[in-house]
Amino acid sequence: MEQQTVEMITQMVLETIGRMEERSNGYQVPVGVSARHIHLTQEHVETLFGEGYHLTKKKDLMGGQYACNETVTVVGLKLRAIENVRVLGPVRKASQLEISATDTMKLGVAAPVRESGNIAGSAPVAVVGPKGVIYLKEGCIIAMRHIHMSPADAAAAGVHDGDIVSVRADNERGTVFNQVKIRVNDSFTLEMHIDTDEANASKIKTGDRVTIIR
Structure with a gap:
């Protein structure tokens, strides 16, 4: 087997393992605070x-x-x-x-x-x-709090359009958000939207990352 083919297969295996680990540990999502x-x-x-x-x-x-x-x-x-x-x-x-x-x-x-x-x-x-x-x-x-995702993001996270998930913020407030709706569209950039009340209560700001824990 040629060296290039071996390298391609190795890379594919590593990517698959990475996606599996990410699903088991929770998929991370950046936050956008919506005023x-x-x-x-x-x-x-x-x-x-x-x-x-x-x-x-x-x-x-x-x-x-x-x-x-x-x-x-x-x-x-x-x-x-x-x-x-x-x-x-x-x-x-x-x-x-x-x-x-x-x-x-x-x-x-x-x-x-x-x-x-x-x-x-x-x-x-x-x-x-x-x-x-x-x-x-x-x-x-x-x-309603929600997460925007592209189809590729949704596949990597193991979720589908319309799913309801829980999300954890691993900061000093240790907040868990339930009833978070997944919204999937080709035009979407990966981001969870919460309002200013939710952000202030959980000490989260735009750009912070949270984890899907469903």
Whole structure:
């Protein structure tokens, strides 16, 4: 057997062993802390920012999304407001505000924990822009913690799209997160998303790594 073939087989065996060890010890994932933000329809963009207005990009995010230069003020049922809420693009079919549990107390809204896009029966909120105001009868949620993965990442971790896993943070707080949803897409970069409340309570910051322990 030629030396090159032997080296290729050896490399394949080592990679397979590495993947097996990684699965048994837990698969590590970097964290992205997600601050409050809002997704808007084009109709609502124009109501808030003016007729014919289009969102402008500030920073690219994964999956074709991007942070916009535009911000809005959100107002809850108790007429308490949170200013400078970042708009994320591109526009969507339904407007959706994602906030933390602490934000819900400030706004006086009963936002449920939901996967992004599942807004039926969620909390109402008003949104104020420089040119107008909209009232969402539903659309305010606390985003369910989740992990973005490419198909290759999912295969390496031994998980599938839609799986629910537990994740451990091995720091001084020693936090375990349950009910973490796996989301798999070719456009995704490996990252677990938690909100600011979860990050502060567990002393985790963007870039820290956690381990899938399912």
